[in-house]
Amino acid sequence: MxxxxxxxxxxxxxxxxxxxxxxxxxxxxxxxxxxxxxxxxxxxxxxxxxxxxxxxxxxxxxxxxTRNGEREAAKLKYKHLLISKFLRDVLNVTADTAEKDACLIEHVVSVETMLALIQLLESKNYLDNDIDIEEVKILLSTNSLSNLAPGTKGTIKRVEATGELRRRLMEMGVTSGDDIQVKRVAPMGDPIEITVKGYNLTLRKNEAAAILIEIN
Amino acid sequence: MxxxxxxxxxxxxxxxxxxxxxxxxxxxxxxxxxxxxxxxxxxxxxxxxxxxxxxxxxxxxxxxxTRNGEREAAKLKYKHLLISKFLRDVLNVTADTAEKDACLIEHVVSVETMLALIQLLESKNYLDNDIDIEEVKILLSTNSLSNLAPGTKGTIKRVEATGELRRRLMEMGVTSGDDIQVKRVAPMGDPIEITVKGYNLTLRKNEAAAILIEIN
DNA sequence: CTAATAAGTTAGGTTAAACTAACAATATTA
DNA sequence: TAATATTGTTAGTTTAACCTAACTTATTAG
Incomplete structure (x- = not known):
């Protein structure tokens, strides 16, 4: 929630x-x-x-x-890092200003703009090799299903689960690439009702948390 | 104020x-x-x-x-326009997202970053010829003296006055390039005490309004 | 293992920016 | 020009994010 x-x-x-x-x-x-x-x-x-x-x-x-908090914090960290890098390396702004502006812009910038910024930095070879930029792109462009409001439509980008949980989700028909819509969310976000491939499913919060959605 | x-x-x-x-x-x-x-x-x-x-x-x-409101509004308009142009033309973001992001970023971005952005747009020849970009730079990097808080230090960038008012300000020793410090501001911003060239001056609000300051 | 110190919570207040509902002033039009 | 509609104001709430001051629970040092 x-x-x-x-x-x-x-x-x-x-x-x-x-x-x-x-x-x-x-x-x-x-x-x-x-x-x-x-x-x-x-x-x-x-x-x-x-x-x-x-x-x-x-x-x-x-x-x-929480796992969720970790993910959301990581998004912010990467936004900050990339914006700051852009300001310093592309615009040649002083380090101090770059930090301050990044701190503010990171809260308002859209995912689309972030992805475009990454593309620019990539094309100029400004990105450090120690960050997996493809993973960052996925991180920024997805949300855990457990965070989505009722009515949200999207596509399953990844199922971050292993073992029994993964098996159960697969069995329900939850697979990458499927379109999904959030139908209802109970108080406290548990359980969550969704539609996938025309089926209505009811997921526990921990199940939903493992499913990464790219919002349309 | x-x-x-x-x-x-x-x-x-x-x-x-x-x-x-x-x-x-x-x-x-x-x-x-x-x-x-x-x-x-x-x-x-x-x-x-x-x-x-x-x-x-x-x-x-x-x-x-007011004149003041006009100036501040113009600053915002230019920030918006330039950020939006950058997002569209440099980052290739969709027009819709560019507008939305510009609407948010314009409120938080620093003057230093704006000037750097202008330089980038200039170097790529993305700026329309119908805007006087040198004037925009001055607009963005200055504030009317009547807007400054006590303690603010800066440099006089321009005296936007003619006739009698200009003459009086010149006579007081208020000239472009001088360092200035705001000492005290009375309630309602009138009058304003400042220091220029070692002298203490007391200006009426309408006099202060005509003086553009570049903050250090 | 108390006593002192530090950390965390609660209660109650403030400010900015919104809201609804009721009312007052101004414009419009029949 | 009187009746109606529109526009603007006022009063009173709400929410997020902060605050101070008083208090409770943990931790640390003698």
Whole structure:
């Protein structure tokens, strides 16, 4: 039930992502320090992220990103990185301004523009070889089915599941390339009703989370 | 006393600018329709724009942009136009996405990045000849002195005044190229105390409005 | 293993930007 | 010109994102 994240909430996600590189258990105080906000503001924001299934947290406990949160944070990180690189290497903007502008533009830029930007950077050979740009393109252009609002139409791009879960989804007829529509989403995003190949399916949230959709 | 405008308020300014091309007397209802908000929201926003000296309006009367409002609106228009052109012509993004992204990016992009973007568009000969790009650069990189917060340091880029007003400003020692610092600003932005060439000057708002500052 | 310190939460307040509903002023038209 | 319609304002809510201050729970140091 992510639907859409405000810039402010995206900033929290990004900071949590950064901090969890040093220590996967992130604390409220560190987030507050990084974002220059009061602890109470963080508590509130974390509640929201929790409700949207982007972080795990219990009372007085540390914060960890969920798989979903990880994905959304990674999207932001790559947007930031690519925009910043473009500003520095193509436009020759100072590093400082590039960072600041990237921080703001990353929250509003469309996927289409991001893909076009990647193409430009690729054509000029400005991309580091240590990032798998094809994976980044897929990351940016897809959403986990568990994040989509009722009514959304798209195409299954990938089923990120193995073993039993994968088998079950295949059996239901969930395969890459299929068109899909989200019919209904229960409170808390579980379960999710969808239509694939004319069939109505009801998926558990953890099943839906494994399915990557490219929105039309 | 503009100091800074939120994206929402910038949108109002832009719409007023657009509408005033057809008819210089803009009405609340038209703005509401264009922005898809309630009339009461517009009334409120206009009050703010009025307080910031960007529009003129009296009770139940039509809205007109002030000189200041005109300048700020023009900045936004050019940002929009240039970003959109870049997205379409350089990145080959669809016209629709280019418009949407430009609408969002224009509110957050820095002047430095805008100037760099212009340079790129110039070097590729993508700019229409009917816009005076040197004037646009000056427009984007300057602010009217009447909009600056106390403490701001900058350089006088131009004195946009003629006749008596120009003569008086020259006499005070206000000339292009001088460094300037805003010392104090009275409530309602009138008068404004500044330092130029070591001298303390007190300017009326209409005098300050004519002085364009490039912020350091 | 307490006592002091730090971390997290709760309660209550503020601001910007929206909203609806009711009302007042202005325009239109019959 | 009176009746109607349109336009603009006011009052009162709502939501997101912040805040401070007071409090509770954890952690750390003697």
């Amino acid at each position: 992510t639907y859409s994240l405000t810039p402010a909430i995206q900033d929290y996600l990004e900071v949590i992502h950064d901090l969890s590189k040093h220590d996967s258990k992130v604390r409220i105080t560190d987030i507050a320090r990084k974002l220059n906000v009061a602890k109470s503001s963080v508590t509130e924001a974390i509640e929201l992220l929790h409700a949207k299934n982007l972080v795990q947290k219990e009372r007085y406990g540390p914060i960890t990103l | 503009t100091y800074s405008l939120t994206p929402a308020i910038q949108d109002y300014l832009e719409v007023i600018h657009d509408l005033s091309k057809h008819d210089s007397k803009v009405r609340i209802t038209d703005i509401a329709r264009k922005l898809n908000v309630a009339k009461s929201s517009v009334t409120e926003a206009i009050e703010l724009l009025h307080a910031k000296n960007l529009v003129q309006k009296e009770r139940y009367g039509p809205i007109t942009l």
